[in-house]
Structures are given as structure tokens and as C-alpha cells.
Amino acid sequence: MKYPRIKDYPDSINIGFKTWRVRFVKKIEGGEEDWRGYCSEEDRTILIVSGQGRRSTYETFIHECLHAIEFEYKINISHKTIYELEAPLANLILGNLYSL
Numbered sequence: 001m002k003y004p005r006i007k008d009y010p011d012s013i014n015i016g017f018k019t020w021r022v023r024f025v026k027k028i029e030g031g032e033e034d035w036r037g038y039c040s041e042e043d044r045t046i047l048i049v050s051g052q053g054r055r056s057t058y059e060t061f062i063h064e065c066l067h068a069i070e071f072e073y074k075i076n077i078s079h080k081t082i083y084e085l086e087a088p089l090a091n092l093i094l095g096n097l098y099s100l
């Protein structure tokens with residue numbers, strides 16, 4: 001599986017007809033040390049911690065996109081399920097559909 005590099009990610013993505021920004025940061029301000037990403041619903045921004053490896057970065061991206069989907073489509077997905085879906089969705093998209 002070929003995971004994208006940081007420079008391959010789009011600056012923004014569309015989720016539920018809304019535009020979300022995608023930003024890479026050194027750490028999540030105000031977050032715990034082990035946070036790999038953050039989904040800010042207030043300003044429709046997905047933050048991803050850089051320097052965590054391509055696979056982990058992509059799975060974090062999918063994880064935060066799932067939070068954004070929860071928000072935009074008003075559906076609840078348990079955090080456990082979001083974690084469980086990270087890798088299968090990453091494999092589905094990168095393995096079958098396209099790579100960034």
C-alpha cells in the first residue's frame with residue numbers, strides 16, 4: 001500500500017457539502033501528548049500531527065474525517081468504532097479507489 005506524503009494531502013476537502021481545511025501541526029495545542037489529530041468542528045478544520053509516519057498519518061486523517069462526517073451528517077459513531085474503521089477505510093480507499 002502506498003501511503004501519501006504530507007505534501008500530497010489537499011489543503012481542503014469537502015464533507016457534507018461543506019469545506020474543511022486540512023492542516024499539519026507539530027502538536028495539538030491544548031491536547032494530550034499522544035493525540036495524533038484533532039477535528040475542530042467550530043472552524044471546520046482537521047489538524048494532523050506531522051512526523052508520525054505515513055501510515056499513521058493517513059489513518060489519523062481518516063479518523064478525523066469520520067469525526068467531521070459525524071458532525072456534518074449528524075450521526076453518532078462511537079469512538080471505539082471510529083478507531084476500528086481507520087485502517088479498513090484507509091485500505092479500502094488506497095487499495096481500491098485511488099491514492100492522493
Ligand SMILES: [Zn+2]
Pocket residue numbers: 063067079082
Ligand atoms: Zn477521535
